[in-house]
Amino acid sequence: MGLPFSSKKETAFIETGFNNRKKELEKFKLHERSQCHKEAVFKSHTMKLSEAEEMFVGFYGVESTTSAALYSVIKDVLLRFNLPLSNCRGQCYDGARNMAEAHRMIATLKASLSFCQKDFSVFWQKVISDKPAEVEQGELRQQRKRKIPKRFETNDLPEQQNNLSLKEIYQSQYVEIIDAILKALDTRFESKSFKFILEIEQFLLGDDTNKSKILKFYEEDIDPDRLIVQREMLLQILKEADQSLESINDIINYLNFFRN
Structure with a gap:
């Protein structure tokens, strides 16, 4: 079942209860107090009639959530199910x-x-x-006034309007x-994740207000200096092309124009 991910053994597939969400959740209760992170894996595919279908694969135990660790998980899933990456039509x-x-x-x-x-x-x-001419505007039937038991009667109750x-x-x-x-x-x-995505968008558009927060979140996954240089270069290219930037879609559309 699967191949080893790396010499550090950062990830491990929990084979007990394979494709059984309940059993795997019970298995992972043992890791709740440890440094182990659990990543749920789902496999989505499209049927012949373009109907989407999703299958729960299982949980992976990872010691960290760096790009290298998550790449190991994705690699093992592809190898485990013999799925060519060229057939992938979407990403999270x-x-x-x-x-x-x-x-x-x-x-x-x-x-x-x-x-x-x-x-x-x-x-x-x-x-x-x-409203159509055949629809009559009749009288609305009023609800029957409920009698309140004396023990519940108070002067604070609002009068029913009939x-x-x-x-x-x-x-x-x-x-x-x-x-x-x-x-x-x-x-x-x-949600925090939605607000963070908006902060990333503003960062890509040139706003450095949350730069430290974003770089700290990704830690070793990116080279901070290189990222800043490449962002400034991209923004300069867009400026020279007289492209107005209001959202990340403007950047994506500009890049897609050259790709196509």
Whole structure:
């Protein structure tokens, strides 16, 4: 099963419970207090009808998460399943580019939702004017007022409103739904990894605010001096080409233009 990764034995495939997530998780409980990192490996492939299918391979124990250690894991997976690298059609970092661009899209979406929330009348008039002629605007059936047991009666309970118009009833639901969406958008993109990706994007665009943090994170995986020189050279080339830089997509599109 597999080949040795390196003389240092940085990685080791946990063979007990192969392709069995539950057994492998139990196996890895022994490593929770050690310096061992666990990396989950999934194999994704496309079926004949372009349907994506994913298979859980197992866990790898790695002493570090450097590029060399992770390369050992990838190499062993490819050898273990006899998978030519030329057949690979994706990589995990594809999502980073989209996540950075999503930050601006989400900001635009939140601004639009906030505007809609404040101006319900415009939305309501459009619903009324655009509804099909055969749809009648009937009376909304009011919920039956529930009788509150005397032991729970207090003067602090709000009075139930049974004389609200259709517009007033739907406006409260409309505002409540938009509130929930805005809250979900705020919390969804507040993760540390997402913010770090945005910091990397700004660094590539020439902002050195988080340079030390980024270089410290990658440690020995990159040559700091060489990275800075190459970045400055790339930015100078883009400047001479009169390319405006607003996101990492601008850099990628410029490089793809020459590759194609």
